[in-house]
Amino acid sequence: MLTKYYQHVLALVFAVDEINQNPRILPNATLGFHICDSYYSVQRTYRATLHLLFQSSRYFPNYECGIQKNVMAVIGGLSSDISFHMADILGLYKIPQLAYGSFSQEESYTRQSPLFYHLVPNEVHQCTGIMKLLQHFGWTWVGLFAVDDDSGDSFLQTLEPLFSQHGICWAFTERIPNQVNWHNLYDLYTVVSNIYLPFRESKASAFIFYGESRTMISLNGILFLAGHNYTEKMSLRKVWIMTAQIDFALTGLQRAWDFQFFQGALSFRVHSNEPFEFHNFLKKVKPYWEPKDGFLKEFWEQAFGCSLLDPQDTENDDAMCTGEERLDRLPGHIFEMSMTGHSYSIYNAVYATAHALHAMHTSMSKYRKIFQSKRLQFPRFYPWQLHRFLQGISFNNSVGEPVSLKKNRGMRHGFNIMNLVTFPNKTFVRVKVGSVNSNAAKEPVFVLHEERIVWQTHFNQGRPISVCNGYCHPGTQKKKKEGEKFCCYDCVPCPEGKISSQQDMVNCIKCPEDQYSSKDKDGCINKVITFLAFEEPLGVGLALLAVSCFLITSFVLGVFIKNKDTPIVKANNRDITYVLLFSLLLCFLCSLLFLGKPSTVTCFIRQSAFGIVFSVALSCVLAKTITVVLAFMATKPGSRLRKWVGKRLANSIVLSCSLVQAGICTVWLGTSPPFPDLDMHSVAKKTVAACNEGSVVMFYIVLGYLGLLSLISLAVAFFARKLPNNFNEAKFITFSMLIFCSVWMSFVPTYLSTKGKYMVVVEIFSILASSAALLAWIFSIKCYIILLRPDLNSRDQIIRRKN
Structure with missing residues (x-):
């Protein structure tokens, strides 16, 4: 006998006594009961059920009689297989059955009779609670010990899809027989090896245990046989998650052991709420409190380890029970004084049956008067008539909790989550740390108070870890290992x-455009907006260089204006020279538009201004070169080119070439003008404030036109570089245009390969370098002659020919 189950008997007796003493329920009837033991056997279950139906009972509260039993309902059993074996017979006779053991709702629908009622919540809610519990603690690598029967198969079938959907894997799955053959050494060795080895070698720290109290006894015995010092080696390394059918019970030789191995276990329990007088009722239980209690003698002897002799037997025994033993002094693994969940279900089942009988008796009372008036015998009640009243039963029990069998013929309460706390004196307490409420409309509501949990000492009261290969820390992502379950993976750093x-x-998730990943790749940092500012050293240097070139050009222009009547100034079209110097002034000033934070105005005008001013400068150079060539060719006798020599041609070249560029820029600004923009992709950790060119095609057309003018000027100057003229500018223009073209030919690949604000630096440097080349090579020698060698600046030098 399993002594812990004796409380189920006492809960039934307590409920029946309460009902019989209550004048408001069945006032003119006495509720009786008969208890049968299934002995965990199919044959015994069928025999006990038939015995219950077809033999007269010998135990009725308050009186004895030999009348035939009138069984109206049956409560039982604890396990699913016992319940279904009972239902096979009870269903034939249409006797309502109220089961107080938890099992799969789907299984019960396929096998139960229409008169089958649940007094416990659906086991699917328990499976959901287990999955939620694992998710809460992040346990993705768990082992499973399940009883080797149909209920274990059903549990696995329910749990496996939930696990696969939520990223939880089985480290192993082992089946435990309910009853181990302790006499066959080979079978015993096989069972011990199959269970102990995965337990010892698995990296999992969380184990799910599904079965019954007999399964717990088998597991405890197997682990004890595997190693006597298992409590020292392994009890500090595992967290047990136990289902509601399992109770912490020991029997026989195991009662000398303790539950240190299961310290910190989390167990699901059917909801219970102890009636007010139940504790006092248990205190009244004595060895001879009820002579017809067929379970008391065996329970008392096993629980207290003494012999309970017949009072009329005069034989003495050293181990005789004194009768002063008390149930409240028994350890929890033998008997508990607080009402368990299954005892509470039995209590509610008795009350549900009594309320249904009362409702049926009340509804039939009017027909009783009719029968009495006609002096007819009122027919007896039949069990199948009770079914209609059980279906709609709804009441509050003595604790004040609602009990209803209306919806799906099941109880509304869910499961409590208990934490097992053990003590060195082989006692334990269970602390409620959470619940799985089955009243929710869609899925059970999971509640857990982690701060109440007492873990094994090995975990130092920290949260245990049960994963295949450790957690991937922030900054890394999972990468599946080939050939292993999806819960086993490598951790690789996030990409840039x-x-x-x-x-x-x-x-890994991508950072927003205005942010970049941190060094450890575990967070995003706001990008700093950057641009080529006047205040930074590079901006200051370029600005000083531009201003210096502007001042030098202004000085050269002033020198030429002051010496405008000298031969060297007048020799090569003085007006074009002024226009060229003025355009170079503007070129140096244009470079300043590229400094500072881009604005709508600067973005709109800077590229167009640069393109037009440079086209004017190149047009002047081209006009000067063509003028030199035509002037030399016109000196030949009979040349028709004399009419082209003069200011008109030079002015026409400058004006026409500049207007073409102005037209291109007008189209650009009119269709897709540049605008200020934030470039968040070029530089990894910064946002570049830059000008979006609007139309890249138009931008390169402007550059291409400037390149065309420079190449034409270079070609013409190269052709005229050796013409016999002391003041011939062609040779200087050739050098200047060679540098100009070199600068802008290297500009394009450099510009395209540069990112961020350094693109602006490249363009400013190209503007300053090419403008300075024109200024230096064309005007440096002239300034030298005007300022330092005025003797060469005379008409005689102009007309003299080289020997």
């Missing part, structure tokens, strides 16, 4: 620009 801020992320 992506982060993972939580543990075990499958994929």
Whole structure:
């Protein structure tokens, strides 16, 4: 006998006594009961059920009689297989059955009779609670010990799809027989090896245990046989998650052991709420409190380890029970004084049956008067008539909790989550740390108070870890290992620009455009807006260089204006020279438009201004070169080119070439003008404030036109570089245009390969370098002659020919 189950008997007796003493329920009837033991056997279950139906009972509260039993309902059993074996017979006779053991709702629908009622919540809610519990603690690598029967198969079938959907894997799955053959050494060795080895070698720290109290006894015995010192080696390394059918019970030799092995276990229990007088009722239980209690003698002897002799037997025994033993002094693994969940279900089942009988008796009372008036015998009640009243039963029990069998013929309460706390004196207490409420409309509501949990001492009261290969820390992502379950993976760093801020992320997420990933790839940092500012050293240097070139050009222009009547100034079209110098002034000033934070105005005008001013400068150079060539060719006798020599041609070249560029820029600004923009992609950790060119095609057309003018000027100057003229500018223009073209030919690849504000630096440097080349090579020698060698600046030098 399993002594812990004796409370189920006492809960039934207590409920029946309460009902019989209550004048408001069945006032003119006495509720009786008969208890049968299934002995965990199919044959015994069928025999006990038939015995219950077809033999007269010998135990009725308050009186004895030999009348035939009138069984109206049956409560039982604890396990699913016992309940279904009972239902096979009870269903034939249409006797309502109220089961107080938890099992799968789907299984019960396929096998139960229409008169089958649940007094416990659906086991699917328990499976959901287990999955939620694992998710809460992040346990993705768990082992499973399940009883080797149909209920274990059903549990696995329910749990496996839930696990696969939520990223939880089995480290192993082992089946435990309910009853181990302790006499066959080979079978015993096989069972011990199959259970102990995975337990010892698995990396999992969380184990799910599904079965019954007999399964617990088998597991405890197997682990004890595997190693006597298992409590020292392994009890500090595992967290047990136990289902509601399992109770912490020991029997026989195991009662000398303790539950230190299961310290910190989390167990699901059917909801219970102890009636007010139940504790006092248990205190009244004595060895001879009820002579017809067929379970008391065996329970008392096993629980207290003494012999309970017949009072009329005069034989003495050293181990005789004194009768002063008390139930409240028994350890919890033998008997508990607080009402368990299954005892509470039995209590509610008795009350549900009594209320249904009362409702049926009340509804039939009017027909009783009719029968009495006609002096007819009122027919007896039949069990199948009770079914209609059980279906709609709804009441509050003595604790004040609602009991209803209306919806799906099941109880509304869910499961409590208990934490096992053991003590060195082989006692334990269970602390409620959470619940799985089955009243929710869609899915059970999971509640857990982690701060109440007492873990095994090995975990130092920290949260245990049960994963295949550790967590992937923030900054990394999972990468599946080939040939292993999906819960086993490697951790690889996030790629550039992506982060993972939580543990075990499958994929890293990309940072927003205005942010970049931190060094550890575990967060995003706002990008700093950058641009080529006047205040920074590079901006200051370029600005000083531009201003210096502007001042030098202004000085050269002033020198030429002051000496405008000298031969060297007048020799090569003085007006074009002024226009060229003025355009170079503007070129140096244009470079300042590229400094500072881009604005709508600067972005709109800077490229167009640069393109037009440079086209004017190149047009002047081209006009000067063509003028030199035509002037030399016109000196030949009979040349028709004399009419082209003069200011008109030079002015026409400058004006026409400049207007073409102005037209291109007008189209650009009219269709897709540049605008200020934020470039968030070029530089990894910065946002570049730059000008979006609007139309890149138009931008390169402007540059292409400037390149065309420079190449034509270079070609013409190269052709005229050796013409016999002391003041011939062609040779200087050739050098200047050669440098000009070199600068802008290297500009394009450099510009395209540069990122951020350094693109602006490249363009400013190209503007200053090419403008300075024109200024230096064309005007340096002339300034030298005007300022330092005025003797060469005379008409005689102009007309003299080289020998």
